[in-house]
Amino acid sequence: MREKYILALDEGTTSARAVIFDRRLRIVGSAQKEFTQIYPRAGWVEHDPMEIYASQYAVMTEALMKNDVEPSQIAALGITNQRETTIVWNKKTGRPIYNAIVWQCRRTSDYCTKIKNTPLAEYIRHTTGLVPDAYFSATKIKWILDNVAGAREMAERGELLFGTVDTWLLWKLTDGRSHKTDETNAARTMIYNINTHDWDEKLLCEFGIPRSMLPEVLASGDDFGYFEYNGAKIPITGMAGDQQSSLFGHGCFERGSMKNTYGTGCFVLANTGDAPIYSKNGLVTTAAATLHGSHSYALEGSVFTAGAVVQWLRDELGVIKTAAESEACAEAVKSNEGVYIVPAFTGMGAPYWNMYARGTIIGLTRGTGKNHIVRAALEGIAYQSKDVLDTMMEEIGAVPYELEVDGGASANNFLMQFQSDITGLTVARPRLLETTAAGAAMLAGLYVGYFDSAEEIIRTREIERRFEPKMAKSDVSRLLEGWNKAVFRALDWEKQE
Ligand code: ADP
Numbered sequence: 367m368r369e370k371y372i373l374a375l376d377e378g379t380t381s382a383r384a385v386i387f388d389r390r391l392r393i394v395g396s397a398q399k400e401f402t403q404i405y406p407r408a409g410w411v412e413h414d415p416m417e418i419y420a421s422q423y424a425v426m427t428e429a430l431m432k433n434d435v436e437p438s439q440i441a442a443l444g445i446t447n448q449r450e451t452t453i454v455w456n457k458k459t460g461r462p463i464y465n466a467i468v469w470q471c472r473r474t475s476d477y478c479t480k481i482k483n484t485p486l487a488e489y490i491r492h493t494t495g496l497v498p499d500a501y502f503s504a505t506k507i508k509w510i511l512d513n514v515a516g517a518r519e520m521a522e523r524g525e526l527l528f529g530t531v532d533t534w535l536l537w538k539l540t541d542g543r544s545h546k547t548d549e550t551n552a553a554r555t556m557i558y559n560i561n562t563h564d565w566d567e568k569l570l571c572e573f574g575i576p577r578s579m580l581p582e583v584l585a586s587g588d589d590f591g592y593f594e595y596n597g598a599k600i601p602i603t604g605m606a607g608d609q610q611s612s613l614f615g616h617g618c619f620e621r622g623s624m625k626n627t628y629g630t631g632c633f634v635l636a637n638t639g640d641a642p643i644y645s646k647n648g649l650v651t652t653a654a655a656t657l658h659g660s661h662s663y664a665l666e667g668s669v670f671t672a673g674a675v676v677q678w679l680r681d682e683l684g685v686i687k688t689a690a691e692s693e694a695c696a697e698a699v700k701s702n703e704g705v706y707i708v709p710a711f712t713g714m715g716a717p718y719w720n721m722y723a724r725g726t727i728i729g730l731t732r733g734t735g736k737n738h739i740v741r742a743a744l745e746g747i748a749y750q751s752k753d754v755l756d757t758m759m760e761e762i763g764a765v766p767y768e769l770e771v772d773g774g775a776s777a778n779n780f781l782m783q784f785q786s787d788i789t790g791l792t793v794a795r796p797r798l799l800e801t802t803a804a805g806a807a808m809l810a811g812l813y814v815g816y817f818d819s820a821e822e823i824i825r826t827r828e829i830e831r832r833f834e835p836k837m838a839k840s841d842v843s844r845l846l847e848g849w850n851k852a853v854f855r856a857l858d859w860e861k862q863e
Pocket of ligand 1: 628629630631672673674675676677689690691692693773774775776777778
C-alpha cells in the first residue's frame with residue numbers, strides 16, 4: 367500500500383484532537399483545539415455540534431499542513447469520541463435541532479430514578495448491559511423529542527436523525543451520505559441490545575424513539591464511507607468510543623486483559639471475550655471494539671475522583687504547585703504514617719455504589735506533614751482502582767498478564783509503583799500514551815490492510831516502563847486493612863439519619 371499514514375480524529379469532552387500515525391504507530395504530528403462548554407442550568411452540560419465539527423475539521427487541517435502531509439497520503443481515517451453525548455439533527459438541512467446533550471448532563475436524572483425501581487431496570491441491564499442512568503443517550507434523545515417544538519412529529523415523519531458524536535462527525539465528513547455508528551458507541555445509548563446486536567424494539571417504544579432516526583450499527587473496524595478532501599477519497603474505516611478505543615490501543619484483545627486510564631477519574635476496562643459478563647457489583651457490561659465479522663465484550667468500572675484529588679491538593683489546599691510535584695512529595699516520606707485519604711468528593715462508585723460517601727482524611731497525628739497528605743491522596747487513587755480491578759478479576763475469573771495504563775496521572779512513578787505493590791500486578795506504561803487515538807488508528811488501518819496484524823503492532827511497541835510488585839505481603843495487608851477501615855468511615859457520611 368503506497369499511502370504513508372493513518373489519521374485519527376479524537377473528539378473528547380473538552381477538546382478536539384487530530385493525530386497522524388505512521389506504519390509503526392509512531393506519532394508523525396498532531397493538533398488540538400478546545401471548544402466551548404455550555405452550562406445552561408445547574409447540572410446541565412451542552413456542546414454546539416457545529417463547533418465540535420468545526421474544531422475537528424480545523425485540527426485535522428492543521429495537523430496535515432504543519433507536517434506537510436497530503437490528504438492523498440492518508441490510507442484511512444479513524445474516529446474516536448466522547449461517548450453517550452447526544453445529537454439530533456434535521457436530515458434535509460443538516461442543522462442540529464438542539465445542542466449536543468453531553469454525557470455529564472443530569473437533566474434526565476429524575477426520570478431515570480423512576481425507572482430504577484421498575485422491572486424495566488432489569489430489562490435494561492440484561493439487554494443493554496447498563497444501569498438506568500441519565501449518563502446514557504436514551505433519555506437525552508427522549509428529552510429532545512419531548513422538549514423541542516415539533517421535534518416528535520418531525521421524528522415520526524422520518525425527518526430527524528440521531529447520532530452520538532462519532533455518527534455526527536461521520537455524517538458531516540461524508541456530506542450526509544453515511545449515517546452509521548459502531549457497536550461500542552451504540553452500546554452506550556441504552557437502546558441497543560448487546561446480545562442480538564440490534565436496536566431494541568421494546569426500549570425504542572418505551573422511550574418513544576422512532577427507529578428511522580437511528581444509525582446503522584457496524585463493527586468498530588468496518589466500511590463507514592469515505593471523506594472527500596482536497597481531491598483525495600479517504601476511507602473512514604475505524605470508529606470506537608474513547609474507552610473502548612483505548613482498550614484496543616493497549617492491545618487488550620484477550621479475555622481478562624485490562625487497562626486503567628488515570629485522568630480526572632479512572633476508567634478501568636477489561637476484555638471479557640465473546641460472552642458478556644453481568645456484574646453483581648455494579649460494573650457495566652459493554653461492547654469491546656473488534657474488526658468486521660466478530661463481537662467482543664468488556665466490563666467497565668470507574669473511579670469518580672482520581673487525578674482530581676491531585677488538582678484539589680494543588681488548587682484548594684495549595685500544598686503543591688504542579689500535579690507532577692506530587693510524586694516527589696510522596697517519595698519524600700517513608701510511608702503514609704497511618705494517614706488515609708478517601709477521595710469520595712462525589713460519592714463512591716463500584717464496588718461500593720454509595721452516593722452518600724464523602725471525602726475523608728483520617729489517621730492524623732501531631733507528626734503528620736504535607737507530604738503524608740500528598741502521599742495519602744495518591745495512594746487513595748490506587749486503592750480505589752484496586753477495588754475496581756479486584757471486582758473485575760473476580761467476576762471474570764482471570765488475572766491479567768499486566769495492567770496497561772495511560773492518562774495524565776499515569777506519568778506519576780510513585781502512583782504506578784504503589785498500584786503494582788498493592789495489586790500484585792505488573793503495571794505496564796507504554797511509551798505511546800495516545801492510546802485512545804492509537805486504537806482508532808489501528809482499527810482503521812487494520813481494516814484497509816495498512817497494518818498486517820494488531821498483535822504484531824502491540825508486540826513491537828515500546829513499553830516505556832514496567833512496575834513490578836516489590837512490597838512485602840505483610841505491609842500490603844496492613845495498608846489494605848487501613849484503607850478498608852477508612853472507607854467504612856467515609857460511606858454514608860451525607861445520609862440523613
Ligand atoms: P482528563 O482526560 O480526564 O482531562 P488527563 O488524562 O489529561 O485527564 O489527566 C489529567 C489529570 O491527571 C489531572 O486531574 C491531574 O491532576 C492529573 N495529573 C497529571 N499529571 C500528574 C502527575 N504527574 N501526578 C499525579 N497526577 C497527575
